[in-house]
Amino acid sequence: MRRAILAGLLGLSLGAPPAGAAEVLRLLSGFAPGGPVDQIARVIAPTLGTELGRTVVIETRAGAGGTIAAQAVARAPADGNTLLITTSSLVITAGTVPNLPYDPRRDLEPLYYLGPVQTMLVARPSLGVRSMADLVAMARRGQRLSYGSTGVGSTMHIGGELFNIATGSQATHVPYRGAAPAITDLVAGNIDMLNADIPVLRPFVLDRRVVPLVVYDTQRSPHLPDVPTATEVGLPALDMSNWYAVLAPAGVPDAVLRELEAGLARTRANPEVAARLAEAGFGAPLDRAAFRAKFAADYDRWVPFVQRAGIRSE
Template sequence: MQRRLALALAAAVLAAAAAPASLAQAWPGKQPIRLIAVFPPGGSVDQVARILAPQLQQQLGQTVIVENRGGASGTIGTAYVANAPADGYTYAVVFDTHGVNPSLIPNLPYDSHKDLAPVVLVGTSAMVLATFAGSEYKNFGDVVAAARANKNVSYGSIGSGSLGHLAMALLAKNAGLEMTHVPYKGGGPLMQDAIAGHVPLSIGSVFVSKPHIDSKRLRPLAVTTSKRSPELPDVPTVAESGYPGFDAPAWWAVLAPAKTPPELVRRMNEELNKALRVPDIANKLASQGIALVGGTPETARTFIDRQIDTWAQVVKENNIKAD
């Protein structure tokens, strides 16, 4: 009797161990893979997903579908993926708001740490502090001088609680500057007012700002990453403009449901890294102002966890509320 029980238990253990291996061997042949872009069509998240999808499809020999599930600063699509079957066929493509939402949105419908598994950090991008062509601000030092002289310096961002808003709040606090935030409903309205001079300063991603910088309607003053942007090599960083250590990048990542078998997460990570090394894909992403990162799921998790912790402190110290 005891022998039969022992054999049954051993068989059960072997079966449990074999299930993930069998799933991994069958992947991705079961069904199409879905990349859930957690913002509407047209933005950078959508662009990243649609650049990656055809390359992944070619590599995997399986249909890869981009599905937009936007709303609530990316939380609707992210919640959908957090609750999706953990079978390796559904992934979220997220933006830097993923690192801000846990501290900004009450009753978030998922736990960012426990309900989602980072697969890869696609890349990062500078944000650009810019002013309109006829502005009195000729460089970043002029902005600092005006703020210290209490000249009511105001800046626009894509919304309250956006990374641009938080980055400027962090800078103002660290530098002892008085600045007024003007929130907009996205990059389009922000850029319209910025180039018209209705708001003296704008903070936006390279993706949003560069077309207007290229047309000379905006003058870039500084970028928020620790290194200069390859897309704007002549624009100094905030760090080299007197605030060493300042680093506030925009970023994009791919996530899976938390219970996705580690073997499938690793497989998808390998395929995504392979895609990022394809010159055409790398060039398309670079044209969006994205500096590629790639690497392991652990690298992505460490980066994202640090972002969540950093911006939680800024939100709390500045009593920032979402729109």
């Protein structure tokens, strides 16, 4: 009874476990509580617990760009009782972290792709640009520019480097401890621009505290339909979304993976979960086979990119 009350307070499920399965399913997040990954984990955990008939416990192992949690899952028993919820930063850190203590391709199994979230580039209003053409012209005139990020090797950092490469600019990278302080400094005029997930930036765009310039995609955002895409502004190389997904340790039996994947798919299709993820800007999910192909393609794209750019985490 006491355990049931506690589970109810945590919003978790206490159904009977499947035959041969442990009752508790640990879902590890490598990013700070209250951040996007933690929020998405809390959106899916109660429904996932119900679908699997298990208690889903979210564990935060924040630090080192998500690699602490990824390493913990990579080294966990291959029984399907420990999973990782993460973003596309998992692929990027494979190229930016020297002597990474695990190999994402060898030690982790792509399980379910919850969906991509579009990113966009914005500038501070006092910079005086109103379009991507204005910003590119300013950069090419030699004006010194700066961009913020959540740290070396983050998706925001990669977005800034994509801008530099696509436009021939040399904007200076200014790392922060999170998106919130970076955006605060942008609004205050202390940095010139940054690239981040559209749901994070949308309130600032609507309040005119930042100037929207371009969506890093081939399709416009349904949340900000007036902002042009990278293709429309003539910079197709500015193509990068930030995805969210769940992975398992390598070696988990296929029957267990199928059961977990099915539970995640039912969770993702749950009307309440689907509505909340749509509100957060999520695109369509992918099953295990499609996610495995996407993971391999992203690894082949981003690891060489960050290595050529000389991006190294501290």
